[in-house]
Amino acid sequence: MKKVALFLANGFEEIEALGTVDILRRAEIPVQTVSVSNELKVTGAHNITVIADKLFTTMDFSDIDVLVLPGGMPGAKNLNEHKGVKEQIKTFVTKGKYVAAICAAPMVLGGLELLKGKKATCYPGFEPQLIGANITGENVAVDGKIITGKGPGFMFDFALQLVEIIAGKETRKKVAEGLLWEKKISD
Template sequence: MKKALIFLTTGFEEIEALATVDILRRGEVDVKTVSLTDEKTVVGSHAIPVVADVLFSDIDFTAIDMLILPGGTTKINDHEGLKKQVKAFAEADKDIAAICAAPMVLGGLGLLRGKSATCYPGFEKYLDGANLKTQEAVVIDGKVVTGRGPGLTFDFALQLLEILAGKEKRQEVAKGLLLA
């Protein structure tokens, strides 16, 4: 079973985080929510408190297949430990996904130079050196997946499911959600 982590910080976009967790779990991916704060309870951008599965400091990244960064706030770009792990995943050619404002983390690390990417409108300036595909819901370039924003979360999450569990599992989950 593939393993993924999705990171929550104060102000995260609830739809992007929780719908992605839901879809991946429906597809039998072992996905854990990780608090980037000092508390397991993290409050999203619409004042919805969510209890994360684990704190960042308690994660062993060695058996993880994918890192997922939801948007909603630029605060995700302030966590140095997360940026260190994202960079390590990129160097190890492991899957990284970011949606909405979160591709700014990848852009700031130089991971989008020469790659196609999308983001929430207005965040293009943070995607240093990227080949912008800002009208696309989801853009895949190698091991990097970027998504445009909250209304396109199902597209984003189903693409991540396909990467982690295969096309057949994606189709099965999409059908169950009445998306296919």
């Protein structure tokens, strides 16, 4: 089973981060939350404080298959200013591993010029920072190994898309049904 690391920076969007972790864990996908600050305690954009599983400085990414960047401000800005996060993203893309970002966080990928010629979506107003992307405006855009989501209202779509990519359509359907998420899932 693919393993996931989800970055937490002060100012992260709680719904996107915690909802995604919850849904992935419901699918029995191993997820580690990774603080990019100097402490495990990270406070979100709406003053909800959580304890991350690992610090970025002690995290071993060698057995991780998927990186997830939640949005929120200034969380996405803090991710974008973290050199180690950006290096890790570039390494993942080079190795053909998955990178997923939602809301404002696709700006990190755009700034690294990883979205050139790729379908992408983001929170309205951040499109200029998705340098070279084909902006879809969709809830979730998947182009190769890059997955982007529009914003907090679409966290379920984003997280369930990750479940499908990692664990398949049947697992996605099972998790969605367990959540009473009544959106139709195409076969």
